[in-house]
Amino acid sequence: MAENGDIERCGFLCVHEDTVRLVTEQMPDDEKLYDLAELFKVFGDSTRIKILYALFEAELCVCDIAQLLGLTQSAVSHQLRVLKAGRLVKPRKEGKTVFYSLADDHVRTLIAQGMEHIEE
Amino acid sequence: MAENGDIERCGFLCVHEDTVRLVTEQMPDDEKLYDLAELFKVFGDSTRIKILYALFEAELCVCDIAQLLGLTQSAVSHQLRVLKAGRLVKPRKEGKTVFYSLADDHVRTLIAQGMEHIEE
DNA sequence: CAAACATATGATTGATTGTTCATATGTTAG
DNA sequence: CTAACATATGAACAATCAATCATATGTTTG
Numbered sequence: 001m002a003e004n005g006d007i008e009r010c011g012f013l014c015v016h017e018d019t020v021r022l023v024t025e026q027m028p029d030d031e032k033l034y035d036l037a038e039l040f041k042v043f044g045d046s047t048r049i050k051i052l053y054a055l056f057e058a059e060l061c062v063c064d065i066a067q068l069l070g071l072t073q074s075a076v077s078h079q080l081r082v083l084k085a086g087r088l089v090k091p092r093k094e095g096k097t098v099f100y101s102l103a104d105d106h107v108r109t110l111i112a113q114g115m116e117h118i119e120e
Numbered sequence: 121m122a123e124n125g126d127i128e129r130c131g132f133l134c135v136h137e138d139t140v141r142l143v144t145e146q147m148p149d150d151e152k153l154y155d156l157a158e159l160f161k162v163f164g165d166s167t168r169i170k171i172l173y174a175l176f177e178a179e180l181c182v183c184d185i186a187q188l189l190g191l192t193q194s195a196v197s198h199q200l201r202v203l204k205a206g207r208l209v210k211p212r213k214e215g216k217t218v219f220y221s222l223a224d225d226h227v228r229t230l231i232a233q234g235m236e237h238i239e240e
Numbered sequence: 241c242a243a244a245c246a247t248a249t250g251a252t253t254g255a256t257t258g259t260t261c262a263t264a265t266g267t268t269a270g
Numbered sequence: 271c272t273a274a275c276a277t278a279t280g281a282a283c284a285a286t287c288a289a290t291c292a293t294a295t296g297t298t299t300g
Contacts, residue, residue: 015187016180023177024188028235033173035238036231037166044161045258046154053153057143062277064140068147075259077278082258087237096267096276106237111156113233115148117207117226118155165288182247195289197248202288216246216297 042086043110047071048079052088052107059092059101162206163230167191168199172208172222172231179212179221 027033042048050069054060060068066076080100083089088107092099102108147153162168170189174180180188186196200220203209208227212219222228 015184019178019180020184020188023174023180023184026177027170027173027188032235032238033169034166036234037164037169039234039238040160040169041164044157044164046157047258049153049157049160050147053147054143057146058139060139060143061136064136064143068140068144072260073277074261074279077276078258081278093267098277104237106233110230110233110237113226113230114156114159115152117224117230118152118159167288192290193247194249194291197246198288201248213297218247 039086042082042088043114045079047075048083049111051076051079051083052102052111055089055100055102056108056111059099061097061099063097065100159206162202162208163234165199167195168203169231171196171199171203171220172227175209175220175222176228176231179219181217181219183217185220 043052047069051065054065054068062073062076062080065071065080066073069076080089080091083100084091087103089100090103092101163172167189171185174185174188182193182196182200185191185200186193189196200209200211203220204211207223209220210223212221
């Protein structure tokens with residue numbers, strides 16, 4: 001099934017060259033792949049996931065989130081910074097307090113899709 | 121717009137209590153959220169993303185991937201282990217060589233969704 | 241059986257990262 | 271203007287992690 005006439009020795013000298021060449025051509029730019037990994041990295045922390053999930057339901061201020069998750073205001077603020085940098089969350093200022101909400105529907109979709117995978 | 125009759129003082133004493141209570145009830149189990157973060161963490165590394173993207177196109181053996189990405193066989197094997205543990209990739213043994221492919225369509229969907237977000 | 245080969249694994253290490261503490265910025269009330 | 275407050279930020283430290291090196295497992299060929 002995996003016989004393309006390629007040689008079957010490895011050690012970086014002999015791989016399935018045809019396949020590798022084909023795949024190489026189809027690969028996106030390194031930069032794009034790096035950015036993609038960075039995006040997923042933002043989702044890859046339970047504190048940040050919790051924050052995002054909380055914002056599924058309602059717009060929340062920093063203190064709300066801190067109380068909700070039992071974390072320091074500082075810790076939450078640091079993580080919101082990361083989420084904001086990844087354009088997953090957007091702030092709305094109202095006097096002293098800043099309310100955060102999900103940036104767009106990609107966030108919802110991605111998390112929902114992830115949940116599906118988790119739940120088999 | 122954010123007036124639910126909650127008090128406007130913070131410092132962990134006064135938050136928007138109604139909202140926080142509501143959100144708390146809607147939050148999934150901690151364990152589930154932890155697992156979700158773990159899933160995204162697996163996507164959150166450029167080497168692993170590259171491996172997954174390569175497998176978009178074709179089933180590949182460990183050496184193919186190593187050559188394709190300019191990495192050590194060992195490095196690739198270690199990462200495949202992580203991907204396999206996250207059920208994102210599945211192995212098929214054929215003699216000495218092991219061919220890897222994407223485990224299911226969730227992987228494709230998630231990566232595609234991520235790409236959409238990257239590309240604005 | 242032994243040698244060659246493909247892959248997997250354990251230990252180590254340099255780099256990354258999340259939290260904490262202290263402090264700065266910016267806003268509102270008196 | 272000053273005090274109280276909400277949030278943001280910088281430095282520091284502990285924990286996590288990906289690549290490397292050396293080696294082990296398991297398969298095929300002669």
